[in-house]
Amino acid sequence: MAAIYKSFADTFWTESFWLPNNHTWKSLENKDNGIYYPQFHDLYVPFIVAAVLLLIRKIFENVVAYPLGKWYNLREKGYRPPPPDTVLEAAYRQIGKHPSHKDLQALSKRTDKGIRTIERWFRYRRLQGKYTPMKRFQETCWRFLFYFTAFYYGIYILWDKPWLWDTKECWYGHPFQHITSDVYWYYMVEMGFYWALVFSLMTDIKRKDFWEMVIHHVVTIGLMVFSWAGNMVRVGTLVLCCHDAVDYFMELAKVFNYLKYQKTCDALFVVFTVMWFITRLCIFPFKLIYTVGIESPMIIGMYNAMYLYVFLLMALQVLHVIWFYMICRMVYFYVITGKVQKDDRSSSEGEQSEEEENDNYYDETNKQNGVQSLQNGSTTKRDITMGLSGDSAPASS
Template structure:
């Protein structure tokens, strides 16, 4: 059964055009081809990336963050209340009012104390600026190196300037050593991002990021196996270009260099629109959609590869919309929260950011009972976030 499924999955007619077979992609006549077995090395390399990242964040990113004035924030830990902790970890981090009333009765705490406990517990779990700075530093260094390596590997290749050359002599195109390492390192990095997703800062577009990483890995794996390597390197180069600017803008934002952050964000938005919404669909998808059928009849692998590219394009449109929303609010001076990807608390955490002010207001209104000891019916009024927050302090 497994052998039959294996043969069906690797059936030549699915993945290769015309009368070509996998035997045509075996090393011979001085040509070297990519093999699916080569991709196994990306798994241990992904763990090597995780180790390098740990050392980098600890010994390089952290001291650098401290040198620019970023320090680890020590938050007050919520008291140990097993009933509330069990509810927090197994059911919900932001309970409804009815649940709060029930937890108040079970824990013998006032409603006010239960609300305060959940706010402190959520704040304690929220990643600090130092953690986000370390993550952004790591991604910036990788994307910068990857983009630079991609430019070095492709600047003299004819298919960089004429995308029709991508299909010249396809699929009998010998793999270059630079292409091998470009692919392996990029795939290993994206695998490391998937492995570390449970520990990284969880952002508002978490699901879209997972889809993006998976689609990228599937796309790169498929292009590797069927020797779509030339167009694969172009796709990686186009994506890395804007990521460098995004991560650098985040770094300056965390360091509170607002003017530099704003400038880099504008440059990132321009680069994103040009590379992801113009070059990617008009050059690369056009290259993979139009040119192959000039040489071979359309086949399943042709449609599959283009479907993966279209999925990436849809994600680009989604992110472009959020970026334009941020630019619009920035221009009209109304941007008070991130529209894109770095709002970790998707459940109304703006209340917790003003907890201290709320505590004082509550005490002024409620009097002595506001501490929660005597007032069983005391409640915490929702407070709006400050309206004059600079956009660069809340972006990313």
Template sequence: MEALLNQWLWRQEYWLPPGFTWEDMKETENVHYPRPSHLFFGIPCALILTGLRFIFERFVALPLSKKMGIREKYKRKPSNKPILEDFYSKNGKHPTELEILSLSAECNMHIRQVEHWFRYRRNQDRSSTTKKFCEASWRFIIYLISFLIGVAVLIDPLVSSLYWYYMLQLGFYSSMLMTLAFDVKRKDIKEQTVHHFATIFLITFSYCANYIRAGTLVMLLHDAADHFLELAKICNYSKWKRTCNILFVIFALVFIVTRLYLLPTRIIYSTYYYSMLRFQPFFGYYFFNALLMILQILHMIWAYMILQMLYRFTFTGKLGNDVRSDVEDSDDSGQGFKKSSEVEKKRGHRRSNNNCVSRKATENGVISNSH
């Protein structure tokens, strides 16, 4: 397996600058270089973290959510309607007005009843507040530990501590991908998936190519803001609105400073420009900077969402149902009634027009017959 990887994947002309080989990175008594084979431990590390997450959410986060007063709302089950269920599973959760009209006629139901059915059905698929609280608690613990370790590694970069810091990050993001299908479905799930893959590739490449310093700083800047976000979510689920608002503002400021200023002006600029003062361009150079740019684009997308929430908070004093886009679609119970009433008005308007036309036709017929 190692020979096959060395032949097709870890070819030195891909990952190392011209004039350097893997032989130049062999360990000696005094110098220890990272090796690609070291990363294989990331697989059992991901499995271990997944198991620890299950234990933490089951025996720590769940009792904590009850002590903090989180109670689930009653979810009304929709009636058994095979036609609507078939449409829900195949065509989507949010039918258009024309589709609602068609379904109401097909099922012999009132338009508002169809709207209610889809709302109740969507609520059945929506994850509970307790589950979201447990997930946010786990991510808060991991992000906080990672940030503290990153600060310690930055102050005293020992070889062993760097390795375990990398394994923690690689195992965590790998476990996030493993459990993505079972986690709460969020609005930015596509962006999160791209982010996790890009982060895993960055961790892997920066370790193998000995870009340890740049990789460590990138991970540290990411962890600097995320634990504030997860803690804000915990407070939001616990109805601690004021604390949630304060933490979200702190998160937004740290996010903007670290990911929109420090990351592009210090790290990306250094890896893109200063590295070429010492080495000639090679595949790994373009690969590494392309991954950093993908992360930066995602940061700009999330920053736009964050600034929208800060704008709304500034002028209304409210952040909304949750922080950032990292949340499920909000309950649209009010929208369902609004849409159904609009459909009813349109249908009633059409009916009144049809009645007027029929009355005019009748009157014309009576008049013509009388003549």
């Protein structure tokens, strides 16, 4: 296995592809002269950082975010399930979460239940496995903390670096550019964070843009790994800062939305929209992609790996445009209604109304049937089934 891996690595990391002409990996090996160049073995460090960040996240969510959410009475219980029904359960798995009117009519004939009853059953079934507002709040608080800290730390360490103010400085002397310890750890922590996002992708709240996020994380990690190996760290730090500059505004807006501070949420959403346009649609393509695709060939010449870097950066830009389209939809909704629409990247539309209806309908059912479940825990499956069997509840939204 070791021989196979070495053969693959030697083929993949061929110098003629990754380095400018007449440069070798050996020329980038560190010597005892105080100058540090990125090394392949550094790429193991982000995995350790990712494990540490996941631990810190767990502690933060339980020690800081959870008590804060508790203070604001955020819901942390799971949602009550619908009554068991093998026919509807089979239909749910076969035709999906949102049956058409034709499907509802067919199910109504098969089960002798009203269409509205079946609609309610599907709504309650969709809530099973949904994350509660408390869980979403904890996750959002963690992302806000990281993006906020990462951005301002990045600005702090880059403030005295010439390439922050002149992107041409990213290429002078490339690839023989010394990496300082602050830049080293900035890169390692950022790379570790994205690895942590990949590791937790299956357990975090699943959003509508799940696959876009998978592509984003893979492209971002690929860019960071390749740029580290080829010592294109300077432009890499600018890409990281450009992304972190806007993300924490969205996360903070979500935090205030969960805490029911709607006006603050609306104001932060406006700031987020403006910042997204400036950073992702102006600075990123016209400064960062431009410096990689146009300025670097004029200074160091074009070589094979540069085409890959430009392609990956363009892939990120495509995602930026897709997400900006979602943001514009939210802005349109805000202008029309005066309220910020729920983030299009959240887990599912109409989820909040479904949650409220789940609680409200069960509460009404309990009152109508005289069930004192909170006092004596005597709610039975028959009581719930009787409550759900009627057709008096409003149709689905």
